[in-house]
Amino acid sequence: MEQGAAFNQLKKILLEQDREERDELAQKLSELDQQLNQKEKLEVRVDPILKDQEVHLRNNFSHLFGPQITESIRKQIKDSQDEVVEALYPIIGRMIKKYITNEIQKLSEKVDQQMELAFSWEGWKIRIKAWFSGTPQKEVMLSKLIEPKIEEIFVIERDSGILMGSFSRSESVDQDMVAGMLTAIKAFVEDAFTSEKQELESIDYENYKIVLKSFKSFFLAVVTSGGMSMAFRDKLDDQLIDFADKVLKNARSETEEPEEDKLSGRLAEFFNEFENGDK
Amino acid sequence: MAISKKVILVGHFGVGKTSLIRRFVHQKFSDDYLTTIGVKIDKKVLKVDSMEVTLIIWDIAGETNQAKIPKSYQLGAHGVLYVFDITRPSTYQNLHEQLDYLSGVLPNAPVKVIANKKDLISAEKQEEVLAEIALDGIYTSSAKTGESVEEIFEALAKAMIA
Numbered sequence: 001m002e003q004g005a006a007f008n009q010l011k012k013i014l015l016e017q018d019r020e021e022r023d024e025l026a027q028k029l030s031e032l033d034q035q036l037n038q039k040e041k042l043e044v045r046v047d048p049i050l051k052d053q054e055v056h057l058r059n060n061f062s063h064l065f066g067p068q069i070t071e072s073i074r075k076q077i078k079d080s081q082d083e084v085v086e087a088l089y090p091i092i093g094r095m096i097k098k099y100i101t102n103e104i105q106k107l108s109e110k111v112d113q114q115m116e117l118a119f120s121w122e123g124w125k126i127r128i129k130a131w132f133s134g135t136p137q138k139e140v141m142l143s144k145l146i147e148p149k150i151e152e153i154f155v156i157e158r159d160s161g162i163l164m165g166s167f168s169r170s171e172s173v174d175q176d177m178v179a180g181m182l183t184a185i186k187a188f189v190e191d192a193f194t195s196e197k198q199e200l201e202s203i204d205y206e207n208y209k210i211v212l213k214s215f216k217s218f219f220l221a222v223v224t225s226g227g228m229s230m231a232f233r234d235k236l237d238d239q240l241i242d243f244a245d246k247v248l249k250n251a252r253s254e255t256e257e258p259e260e261d262k263l264s265g266r267l268a269e270f271f272n273e274f275e276n277g278d279k
Numbered sequence: 280m281a282i283s284k285k286v287i288l289v290g291h292f293g294v295g296k297t298s299l300i301r302r303f304v305h306q307k308f309s310d311d312y313l314t315t316i317g318v319k320i321d322k323k324v325l326k327v328d329s330m331e332v333t334l335i336i337w338d339i340a341g342e343t344n345q346a347k348i349p350k351s352y353q354l355g356a357h358g359v360l361y362v363f364d365i366t367r368p369s370t371y372q373n374l375h376e377q378l379d380y381l382s383g384v385l386p387n388a389p390v391k392v393i394a395n396k397k398d399l400i401s402a403e404k405q406e407e408v409l410a411e412i413a414l415d416g417i418y419t420s421s422a423k424t425g426e427s428v429e430e431i432f433e434a435l436a437k438a439m440i441a
Contacts, residue, residue, distance in 0.1 A: 159355025160285040161320075162335060176283065180320035180335050187351030188317055 086216050090245045094238075101234055108230075148226040150236075150274070151208070153267055154179050155248065158218050165263030167271055182221050186212065213240045218248065239274050243267070281331040284439050285355055286432075289348065289381070290362035291370040292341025295395040298422035299362065300338050303432050308423050315340040318352055325436050332436045343373070345380045353384050358391075358439045360431065365394040365408055365419065374412060389438035391431055394419045398426070 035041045057064070077084050130136065154175065155165040161183030166175045189200045203210040211222045211233070220240050224232075247266045288296040297315055301307050304323045319338040324331055337356070342348050359381055363371040374392070381390060392414060397405060398421040409417055418434075420427040 157355065159351070160335075160357065161337075161355065162283045162285060174322060176322050176333060176335055177320050180285075180322075180337065184318045184320060184337070184352065187349060191349040191351055 082216065089215055090241050093241055097234070097237055104230060148224050148228050148232045150222060150271055151225050152223040153271060154182065154221040155263060155267065156183055156219055156221060158214070158216075164218060165267050167264060167267035182210070186219070211236060213237065213244075215244050215248075220244065239270070243270050281333065282440065283333040283335060284357040284436070285335050285337060286358045286360065286435060287337045287339055287353060287356040288360045288362060289339050289345060290341060291343050291364070294341065294362045294364040294367075294370050295422045296341065296362050297338050299393070299395060299420065299428055300336055302422045302425050302428045304336070306425070308425070323432070325433060327433065327436045327440060330440060332440060334432065334436060345377050350384065353381070356385055356388050358389050358435045359385060360391050360393055360435060362393045362395050364396050365405060366396055366399050371408070371412055374414065389435060391435050391438070392417045393431055395422060397421045398423050
């Protein structure tokens with residue numbers, strides 16, 4: 001009996017430390033369990049780490065993901081080229097035009113300055129006329145030119161040359177055939193004389209000029225008479241881009257084949273307003 | 280309902296493409312040969328199954344090889360008439376190859392093959408040539424007499440709106 005008590009005593013002495021360690025471990029495990037399973041406690045621990053990662057990501061985002069993003073954008077553009085071009089064409093066209101218009105404006109101002117310095121008989125005549133009439137010198141000079149006027153407009157499907165709509169002051173020629181011939185001329189010039197992909201922009205004959213504005217799936221041909229000033233050309237360009245953007249895109253999205261009469265009606269509205277100076 | 284369709288006429292030079300159009304559009308024929316430079320556009324409105332079909336006909340200058348023609352003339356075509364001269368073997372010897380090329384450029388456009396100038400050849404010889412070509416659905420025509428001209432354009436118009 002004494003031997004058994006002594007053995008128990010020995011066991012107690014020997015395992016005391018182990019038991020304490022086990023209890024301590026159980027305590028730590030329970031704390032860890034709480035930290036992992038109780039949201040508030042987990043947040044306290046994890047939030048600083050996430051914040052650090054967030055800052056790290058923000059500072060190194062382009063370095064970490066730049067190549068993958070560039071690659072996926074490149075792939076997306078390549079796979080949906082038509083949609084991207086259709087969407088960007090009017091925007092890029094407008095941006096480039098605005099830039100060029102600004103540059104031309106600067107050039108025009110410089111020319112004006114030079115002209116003011118010039119001591120020519122014609123210059124003096126214009127100046128005298130402007131002084132007497134009370135109108136600006138520029139306007140007197142412009143009025144000397146014949147006023148430009150839109151005679152006809154054709155909306156033509158790009159490859160087939162099929163007429164999609166037209167606006168005309170005089171119905172003298174067959175517009176379907178004119179549309180076809182304009183497409184053929186455009187195709188011939190672009191095939192024959194350009195090594196890179198470039199567009200025919202205008203055709204001149206005597207007092208008439210045909211301004212061509214190409215878009216992805218169609219082009220617009222505007223027959224104008226009179227002297228085409230830069231300001232008129234610029235205004236016309238804006239109006240054509242606007243027309244393509246507002247009318248043609250909508251017409252295409254409504255039905256697969258936009259109705260010719262409907263489109264011609266919208267053309268007349270748009271360009272009558274343009275000539276009346278409402279736009 | 281009205282609809283417009285682009286039709287191209289292709290084939291070797293001197294096979295009678297312009298004459299076929301002249302016959303079809305203007306009901307005229309001339310023996311004088313004037314080579315087509317580049318392309319010439321014509322138009323004719325046909326009534327097909329209560330539908331008004333405006334054919335915009337592109338008379339493309341003759342070439343022995345269709346690949347030499349600017350692609351922009353061919354693109355967007357809704358229908359093709361391939362014309363050869365039944366009296367000149369050189370105009371149909373590469374026919375299958377040319378048709379393959381065209382179906383590559385215009386996979387969805389119906390193509391009708393025309394053996395023109397049938398008035399210059401006997402019926403037996405005609406049969407011989409067609410057997411040699413071994414292609415189904417070839418139309419034989421004569422721009423001079425007007426035989427089958429209208430029928431060919433109508434068949435193409437029907438195929439285009441089908």
